[in-house]
Amino acid sequence: MSDAKPLATPAAASVTAAAAAGAATPLLTPRRSAERSRQYLNSRNITTLRPQISRTNTEPITSSPLSIVKRQDTLRSPTPPRGRTSTNKPSAEAPRRGLVSSDHLAATTVLDTYTPQRTSKLDFWTLLPYYVPCALWIPSYTLTAFVGDFFAGLSLASFQIPLSMSYAHALAHVPTVSGLFGLAICPIIYAVFGSVPQMIVGPESAISLIVGQSVEPMLLHNPNINPLDIAVVISSISGAILLGFGIGRFGFLDNILSSALLRGFILGVGVAMIVNSLVSELGLNKFLTADPAKHYHSPFDKLVFLLENRGNVHVLTAAISLVAFLLLVYFKIVKKQLIGAGFKKAIFFPEILSVVLLSVGLSTYFDWEKSHVAIVGKIQQLSFEMRMPFTGERMALTRELFSVSFTVAMLGFFESTTASKSLGSTYNLPISSNRELVALGAINIFGSAFAGLPCFGGYGRSKINAMSGATTVVSGLVMGCVTLFTISYLLPYIENLPTCILSVITTIVGFSLLEEAPHDIAFHWLARGWGELVTFAITVSATIFYSVEAGIALGLGYSLIRVIKHSTKSRIQILVRIPDSDTFVNADEPLADEMDTVLVDAVMEEIAGCLIIKVPEPLTFTNANDLKTRLGRVDLYGSTRIHPAAPRTRSEEMTRYVVFDLHGMTNLDSSAAQILKEIIAAYRKRGIHVFFTRVPATQHVRIRLRDSGIMAMTERHYVETDTGITCLHYFNELNDALMVVDQMEGMDNFSEY
Template sequence: MLSSSTPNQDSSLPSLTRSPQLRAASSLTYQSLDGKIGKKQTKELEPVSSLSDHLYGAIRDEEDADSVQSSTLQDSVNTTNSFTNIPHNLNDPNELSLKQRLRYYVPCCNWMDSYSFDYLMHDLIAGVSLASYQIPLSMSFATAVAHVQPICGLLGLVVAPTIYMFLGTVPQLIVGPEAAVSMIVGQCIEKTVKHNPDVSPIDLLIVLSSCSGAILLAFGLLRFGFIDNILCGSLLKAFITAIGLTMMINSSISILGLEGVLNNLPSSIHVHSPYQKVIFLLEYFSKYNKATTIIGTSSFLIILLLKSLKRLCVRHKVPLASFFPEILVVVVFATVLSALFDFKSHGISVLGKITIKGFKLKVPFTGATRLWYGELFPASFVCAILGFFETSTAGKSLSSSHMSMSSNRELVALGAVGLSVSMFGALPSFGGYARSKLNAMNGAYTPASGLFMGITTLLVTLYLLDYIYYLPICVLNAVIAIVGMSLLQESPKEVKFHLRTRGYNELFTFFITLAASFFYSIEMGVAIGSFYSLMRVVRHSTQSRIQIMARIAGTDTFVNSDFTDSQQPLHFMLPKRVVVKGYKEFRHQSMIGKRVAVGNPDPTFTSDDQTKLVPELEDREGCLIIKIPEPLTFTNASDMKSRLKRIELYGSAKAHPGSTQKKSKVRHIVFDLNGMTSLDSSAAQILADIVQSYKNRGISVFFCRLFRNRTLLGRLEDAGIQAMLEDFQIPTSDYNISQTYKPYYDRILDALKAIDYMECGPDSDVASYVSSMMPYDGSV
């Protein structure tokens, strides 16, 4: 526990920033905190039952260590109302050894030295099983969604898990081509190629992958891992819903055999948004290909049936059913039928010959591709943000109490993955929840399962591509339609929940994002939804939450008195407001209240009577007591200044500017700063202006319950606020006024006694009431 000063400590203590005694106490505080934090970290790093928990128990983001120290510090400070010298930097990076740093920056070092044959077999089985599901899916994403060659999806499934194995922090997370990001890539490529026929789709893909990877890598190096907490969940749900809807619409065009009609439309006719494609389907439905429609629809229904049977078997405790690859079965069966009955001769488009001959690595940000980075940057940014959100959602779902995901490390890992896959011309790759959950169910322990999945995919790419020549394109689109349908399943639950809880802001975010994505483009939906969410965050952060404090009659407790009916607790009616003249009345009623509560309790007073109480709140005449319950920054200090003016004029921060001004004038103002744990330079300037303005108008200002640390005290002194407050100090301390560090008061009551002294003078009878005070008990 942090040591603290006693209430009766000499008020003439030297400055905290200069006192050698306090510097010595500060060193003891360091040792105490280091001891506590060391014990907490040691406990977290104890071995646990599963390998994944054991191997990744040591991975902790650097901000997690900061939060441990902050919580330890705050718990210690909250146990005392006296003031303590809090040192600046509790997290000394020099204490970390090279091995510890290596384990943080290269996470694979945490599990490679403990890897065993048993875990190798588990990862191998999980990786091969997952490849049977992911290979046809990645080919579908490339061909039917991103409008590039199938090899781009397969290479993404090979390269991305390999890179993530070394840099990822979630052991069972599988990184690869994702439906949502592939859809954004496909829309961008389709629109660009439509108006620039000479450009290569692979070059555009390299630009999108490398640019999104560079964005994520920069965010990781700048420690922007907090961005996954900024945008609300309804925004992400709207993204996913728009993606699923777009995938189903695009797949319907291919299943009906209308791709040729769409490609042959004049360049003056733009069919890019989902809404425009729905109009296209309605206008050209009569030109559908009968054979393609039968094969595509049949594949769609068979996959649905197999998935339903699979869920039914799992529900009836048939564990092996979860390993059944229904997509692979349908793809193989359709390919065999296509080869036997020559589907191509019946007008059904097939995948054709896929080759990797002539393939060579390409370095991003060089050559002709540099011309496209500016134009494709918005789409790349959307891919990066959406991919990180999906990865973060999947990673947090798979994390345990001993295995937390590091957002900053994940940004670096995904950035490295994006730059790596761009060199191979592969699809942007991110973590996916469904396949990662399946990977965990298959028994995977470490990211090596992703490596084995990549090796299996590479073997298929090298030796088995010739056998999928006859795979019908409409079957791949049926797979995409199934994926799109699965993305829509969470939307009704999301809408229903926010309707039930009256979350109208979340509903507005959801529908405006979905509408913009449907009628214009997914990029526009992302931009509008993100802008609205960020405006909500900015508005919330710029609002000051200062409170008008009043004393509950008969107690020494001060509470917020500036509330409305909707904010009042259910067991209280609106309290009655009473204005009293000075400290005499405050102290008199407080003593009476304590005698009644302690000396002569009423045995007939029941809890039912308590719910009927109407509390009486007392205000000091001519005095405002303002609580600042939050750190002051440049974002909320200006709003606090305007709210203080409104309180002074109308008596409430919530009053309308057109309300009638109150007649009583303010002579004193007391600031309760218990919650103001930090103060930036801009806020200090505004606070100094406020104090100077009050001083110029003859209003005395008092600061009490200051949360003291070296930075905060130094900033108040450097801004000149401390010097201005010294003008309102009383010349004597004979009235039991607690000031551990002048000119700041320990309690609100201490400031009120100083006000009484200023108004009544030293010859008044204030001392008689002061002498009857109970000893300091730590209350406000």
């Protein structure tokens, strides 16, 4: 095919005249085959503009063109399914999806067609397993799986029952049966709605501590309040909040908490558990409430109390606590060594239950109660009748306990999510945060009807459950049934259990919470993660010196401030060219030499009279104002890192062209579009030409640029097609825009000459 002739239009004639006078000449590219085009382009000795053209954003010619080219043939390449390729040649009837230039297409493999599948309306039986997960595993459940789940459930019950009693008594300051009801009812409900097979729900140490810090001051000011009513209200409100969040699909909230915040909170809770337990382990409970004028609520206050009353320690109670603590530590060490040596069945040894039974036997034999050792005593037998949370006296507690309930809901959700994600990554399980929210909400609403403590998933016991052979949530169901049997028939046999033993169990759990903190602190210190360390310090300090609620509130507040600061900061880059190349880099960052292990500064080339601004992020109302501020600083200094108090280093005449590289701007809201339009209008008022390159092909971004009037304010370029001349507002490549800038500069220089 012969070369195309110049266009017989005044616009084309002006370009031809400019070329004859020595100005930069736009090339009229002929249509060729892929191989001939490649040979021609490799042999050319003049600058060309070869954009890849899309048929969107076209309009008639209304002014003199800046550049005219005739596009090469293009084909639309169908998108294949993953893993499929073909060597078949494309046909004219092939589905047309994305534009690919012919020279590029010749060097690539043509792919098969693919039609994406869309979700049609699903019937009830298809959706049922998603919303009620038990419908998925019940039809395929086997006797072999039940045997593993049964023994795993028994193993869990052996240490979770005394642990729940410990949480209720030593942390939540409610009757021990409240912890048992939470451990019994909630796993049964989770077996219906839970989606994580090995997850075990029950009372948590941190949650129980928050409940206790609400119960303690309320009972001090009003002894007539029933502690069980407080547990009912907190569990019901937190359950309703979680259920509402699950229905509203708020599962994304689990991403706002950093690991530093959670680790700091867990460390603070561990310290609080140890300090609070010391009061009971040393037999100082009666002195804690002896003076109504003094209040010891925070862990720091109780530490001061322990120092003040060190002379009132009950020796026998302290000795029992010390021996029980050493026994539990010894059993834990031996058990870990046996498991490490390959004796896997050692995991089934119930060390906590063994210490509890030994303590009950010794207390009964030696009658420790006569020696003034506090024991559990006769446990109040609660009936299995349902309790309505928002009636009578409980309704009056709702407003006072709402903030505490919200804290319980959020913290419990974050702890459960951490556990579910850890299990999901370990056992390759699909995890849905929204479904877990619904499940956690349901179990706490049902649990509150039986005065149970708030219950959530825990990673430690869930991991033990999986290691014990559990494959489904039936193990939790077995644990719940064993707990119900204990409530109904076995409580009278543990009346002589010393309460200090329950506190010792809490202390062991508290020390286990401290184990990973030193490693995390060392990691963030070596990685220079000062923000994480500050978050950690704020959370721990507030938890120890004030309360658990204050710790999570201040830590979360600081984390949100960091997130907001990060989202409102614009990350625009000033691009400059590496000498003797077509590579552009950020002018404010040192150049990373691939052969070096350190960053080194290099001399870059700046395009005379042209600022190249890269916007590598979505523009929203949060960062658009900062973009405007930073662009003003770039106009004054040529950099975003110069202090605003410095004298101006760039004159207005130094900026004649501004090229925006918008490759990373995948979103643009209306407020940001308004600010961007103001920026471009200010540039045009000063006679500065504005170019847009690499605009994302996202439909809503391009529509917003068009409807807001921004597209009409940018410089256009023209391309000759088979049907005529097409006007485009966007350049596909940065170099294409710079070529037009060179041509405009050449025309200006020629006219001045």
